[in-house]
Amino acid sequence: MVKAILFDLDGTLLDRDSSVKNFIHCQYDRLNRVVGHILRENYVGRFLELDQRGYVWKDQVYQQMVKEFGITEISWEELLQDYIDEFKNHCVPFPNLIRVLEELKSRNLLLGMITNGRGQFQMDNIKALGIERYFDSILISEWEGIKKPDHEIFKRALERLKVSVSQSVFVGDHPENDVKAARNLGMKGIWKKDSQWNGVEADYIVNDLAEIPLLI
Template identity: 25%
Template sequence: MCIDVVVFDLDGTLVDHEGAVVRALHDWLPRIGVAPDAVPPLVSTWFATEERHFASWRSGEISFAEQRRRRLRDVLPLIGRSVPDDAELDRIFEDFLHAYERGWRAFDDAIPCLDTLAAHDLRLAVLTNGTQTQQTEKLRRTGLDGYVERVFTAEGLGVAKPRPEVYLRVCAALGVEPSHTLHVGDHPDLDVRAPREVGLQVLHLDRHDTHLESPRISTLRDLPRLLDGQSKIAGTALN
């Protein structure tokens, strides 16, 4: 196995996006009138609307701001709030966003993994579906920015995962062959199947042990040992 660069997904892989959202909702929703005991049932609804409308942005159907507004248009009526105009929706989402930013945390296995890989002179990068400013700031606030050579975003590249060209553009920008690039992430479609189809080596970070894809690991702590040839992972071997 020859790996020149490891490209990591960000949310759900290096940074606990789900945990940050849950913390934000428990902080923000009561401040806009939701009883604390009514927050937990709304969490799954929030994630469902996020997935649906973020996918529309990812495919280029709507703007980044509009996917945020559509999420609020779905959720606000459920908590007895009327849906205001776009300017007010943007202000309301900004309040949620501040709470979300306060909840950013790196997974506890992220820095040990990156530290070990960097010590072995492996080049590291991030490829994330998101905006350049937010995702770069997320890396900075979580202490991960110093480990990565480049941060590639859907906004910056003009194309989002799982479009095939996004992975090839990253490889070209880094000056590496796809076959010498390892893509690591938690989403089976975006981080495993799609990059594999264009020739990258892939590794599914299966934190919840759902056995969706192979090869896979359940913690980033296994990645340095894997690349060093000292451990095995579930499923087929990298090649």
């Protein structure tokens, strides 16, 4: 019997691709005085390339951009701080997010979250989505000192929820860090489909969060 549903954040609950595009366009406009000598499409496109869908921290991204584009009136540290301060204002949820969380909670299911990333940055994004109150436990890799796909962070989440692996389901978009890691531990793994990957092994595959309550 399923007692707990655990989720990844980026690419699963947070539409990170849309969020980061919103942010970088707005950063270009907001800081146009110091980056306006760069064509918008070049500034935005290079950021997205270097970002590698969030797997490269932005200190490296902005250092490279400052160097490549000859940005002299603002430092990479200031650009990074702008990202940290402003990204939360551009968070885009996937469709049906709140409705699905409310439905799962109405069934008295425990909800957990395990996300890789910087602690306060990720928590700010969770709060920006308005979903913190739905979760009984939230684990962020920086604060835990371990990250997915390490089994220990999954075990820690289950311990805090006081459930066993057989009573738990994990939902994520990354085939290795989320689905495979959870399944290797003995949890059921639901893959939130991402066009970047094909042939992912999972117990279930969903295109939309609204499909999850139907599976539980």
